[in-house]
Amino acid sequence: MKCRVCRGPAVIDVRRHNAAFCRDHFLAHCTEQVRRTISEHKMIGPGERVLVAVSGGKDSLALWDLLQRLEYDVDGLYLGLGIGDYSDESGRYAREFARSRNLKLHEIDLAADFGYTIPEAAAATRRPPCGACGLSKRHLFDQVAMERGYDVVVTGHNLDDEAAVLLGNVLRWETEYLARQHPVLPARSGFPRKAKPLVRLAERETAAYCVLVGIDYIVEECPMAEGNRHLGYKAVLNELERQSPGTKAAFLHGFVDRASPRFASAASEHSLQTCASCGAPTSGEICAFCRLQSRVRAQ
Amino acid sequence: MKCRVCRGPAVIDVRRHNAAFCRDHFLAHCTEQVRRTISEHKMIGPGERVLVAVSGGKDSLALWDLLQRLEYDVDGLYLGLGIGDYSDESGRYAREFARSRNLKLHEIDLAADFGYTIPEAAAATRRPPCGACGLSKRHLFDQVAMERGYDVVVTGHNLDDEAAVLLGNVLRWETEYLARQHPVLPARSGFPRKAKPLVRLAERETAAYCVLVGIDYIVEECPMAEGNRHLGYKAVLNELERQSPGTKAAFLHGFVDRASPRFASAASEHSLQTCASCGAPTSGEICAFCRLQSRVRAQ
Numbered sequence: 363m364k365c366r367v368c369r370g371p372a373v374i375d376v377r378r379h380n381a382a383f384c385r386d387h388f389l390a391h392c393t394e395q396v397r398r399t400i401s402e403h404k405m406i407g408p409g410e411r412v413l414v415a416v417s418g419g420k421d422s423l424a425l426w427d428l429l430q431r432l433e434y435d436v437d438g439l440y441l442g443l444g445i446g447d448y449s450d451e452s453g454r455y456a457r458e459f460a461r462s463r464n465l466k467l468h469e470i471d472l473a474a475d476f477g478y479t480i481p482e483a484a485a486a487t488r489r490p491p492c493g494a495c496g497l498s499k500r501h502l503f504d505q506v507a508m509e510r511g512y513d514v515v516v517t518g519h520n521l522d523d524e525a526a527v528l529l530g531n532v533l534r535w536e537t538e539y540l541a542r543q544h545p546v547l548p549a550r551s552g553f554p555r556k557a558k559p560l561v562r563l564a565e566r567e568t569a570a571y572c573v574l575v576g577i578d579y580i581v582e583e584c585p586m587a588e589g590n591r592h593l594g595y596k597a598v599l600n601e602l603e604r605q606s607p608g609t610k611a612a613f614l615h616g617f618v619d620r621a622s623p624r625f626a627s628a629a630s631e632h633s634l635q636t637c638a639s640c641g642a643p644t645s646g647e648i649c650a651f652c653r654l655q656s657r658v659r660a661q
Numbered sequence: 662m663k664c665r666v667c668r669g670p671a672v673i674d675v676r677r678h679n680a681a682f683c684r685d686h687f688l689a690h691c692t693e694q695v696r697r698t699i700s701e702h703k704m705i706g707p708g709e710r711v712l713v714a715v716s717g718g719k720d721s722l723a724l725w726d727l728l729q730r731l732e733y734d735v736d737g738l739y740l741g742l743g744i745g746d747y748s749d750e751s752g753r754y755a756r757e758f759a760r761s762r763n764l765k766l767h768e769i770d771l772a773a774d775f776g777y778t779i780p781e782a783a784a785a786t787r788r789p790p791c792g793a794c795g796l797s798k799r800h801l802f803d804q805v806a807m808e809r810g811y812d813v814v815v816t817g818h819n820l821d822d823e824a825a826v827l828l829g830n831v832l833r834w835e836t837e838y839l840a841r842q843h844p845v846l847p848a849r850s851g852f853p854r855k856a857k858p859l860v861r862l863a864e865r866e867t868a869a870y871c872v873l874v875g876i877d878y879i880v881e882e883c884p885m886a887e888g889n890r891h892l893g894y895k896a897v898l899n900e901l902e903r904q905s906p907g908t909k910a911a912f913l914h915g916f917v918d919r920a921s922p923r924f925a926s927a928a929s930e931h932s933l934q935t936c937a938s939c940g941a942p943t944s945g946e947i948c949a950f951c952r953l954q955s956r957v958r959a960q
Contacts, residue, residue: 532831532912533901533908533911533912534911534912534915535911535912535915535916535918535919535920537919537920591904591905594900594901594904595901598897598900598901601893601897602832602893602897605890605893606890609832612832612833612834613831613832613833613834616833616834617834619834620834620836621834621836621924624923624924625920625923
């Protein structure tokens with residue numbers, strides 16, 4: 363197995379590109395994929411300030427590293443979710459990455475700052491924990507970005523993540539979610555722009571990137587996600603990818619190019635007002651984040 | 662396990678309906694599903710003449726039986742594909758079904774009437790055989806329907822078939838195919854209406870229907886289809902259905918209801934002329950069926 367670029371010994375093959383790479387050319391390949399994604403979807407403009415949502419996992423740390431390599435002005439935000447040892451450990455990886463590179467990492471701790479943890483929120487709502495978790499993350503990433511003057515929030519969603527979400531949305535034809543599933547969502551009143559610069563990299567590639575760069579990350583998956591549908595969709599897509607390399611990329615990028623515009627009219631156009639409790643933009647009187655906090659407090 | 666309708670002993674459960682049925686109420690359930698599908702999509706009007714494409718398998722024979730039960734005026738068309746023992750045997754089942762019920766079965770034999778078999782066509786085109794087979798079927802079903810005054814051609818595509826085709830079209834976002842994937846396609850100049858009345862029945866149900874009614878059918882799958890992508894998509898959908906019963910039906914019917922109209926504009930609107938060789942409607946000078954015959958002859 364030889365590097366496609368220099369013909370030296372390769373350390374990884376990427377079947378859907380029908381290519382193998384040595385260490386340095388693999389890192390260059392990943393960087394180029396991210397550069398191209400940012401450029402194609404106009405994710406980050408010149409001089410803009412970027413906030414990366416950092417979980418301590420391979421994707422978010424690789425993303426932070428890649429954006430630095432591309433010379434963007436990027437700070438991190440780590441959210442302590444209160445998921446026992448998993449959260450303690452993931453926080454240590456995020457902090458260590460920032461410390462070793464002298465980068466700025468904002469931190470919010472759900473328990474200390476807002477009086478609840480994700481397991482408590484799941485118990486209070488009697489719904490799968492991923493719902494309360496996603497809601498909390500979105501709210502707080504947006505809030506920190508707006509308050510501290512970041513132009514764009516970037517997240518480490520990779521090709522596998524996005525293809526699995528797309529499959530779930532397509533299997534149920536969730537037209538409103540399909541209307542919003544895009545690598546970049548423009549800013550609108552009260553919300554920053556949001557972007558996913560890793561949609562051209564598979565999770566195997568972000569893991570290899572971290573190993574080759576020497577980034578330590580939390581390897582365990584979130585223990586609360588076990589058995590959720592998303593993992594079933596990933597398994598199914600892995601099987602299809604094995605039978606036909608390139609399936610996931612064709613599925614996701616084909617959607618963005620040829621199908622996504624057809625669902626634009628399904629986007630709900632709620633008029634936004636200001637949450638009476640926290641001041642965040644919301645379609646109701648009280649935003650979903652504040653309603654979640656009330657429910658947990660009422661337990 | 663008790664019948665949902667009469668509480669007698671059940672012979673089959675249908676997990677996506679969360680129901681079990683005795684023999685008689687299962688047959689009534691299947692009949693009602695087909696009646697409702699025909700009505701919802703206006704597949705067959707009062708007094709119209711129906712041509713059912715009969716392969717000798719469970720789906721097409723169940724469909725012929727069900728349409729008779731619903732008192733439609735239905736004749737059959739069997740196409741001899743020249744696929745060795747498989748074709749010999751499937752022809753026997755089709756003829757025996759028609760003979761035992763005194764039904765009219767038209768027959769065309771590709772080798773005797775058109776000078777080629779599907780294996781020969783596949784060799785000549787150097788493409789998977791399913792392409793030449795589908796092309797030959799569509800052409801000849803249309804031709805017989807138009808020449809003999811049938812209003813609509815119906816085929817035995819079931820829920821599993823249609824969901825697998827849909828998954829393939831969605832994974833590659835084949836917008837033109839998505840624009841045409843519908844339980845009914847209206848007649849247009851030179852083409853009869855085409856309909857799929859079994860889209861609400863899974864293949865396990867059409868098989869059970871045949872067994873319970875006492876219809877003998879060819880159990881083997883076509884030997885030429887082995888290893889094609891369609892079977893991989895069926896396997897993946899079976900796994901998702903196992904994890905979450907109702908997945909296939911929600912996927913297919915959700916597409917028809919909420920997504921299909923969004924792809925209508927992707928349908929190619931070729932202006933049709935008359936094939937210089939056979940007179941069939943075609944977008945070119947010579948239709949694809951006549952071009953296929955020429956290629957086989959040139960071998």
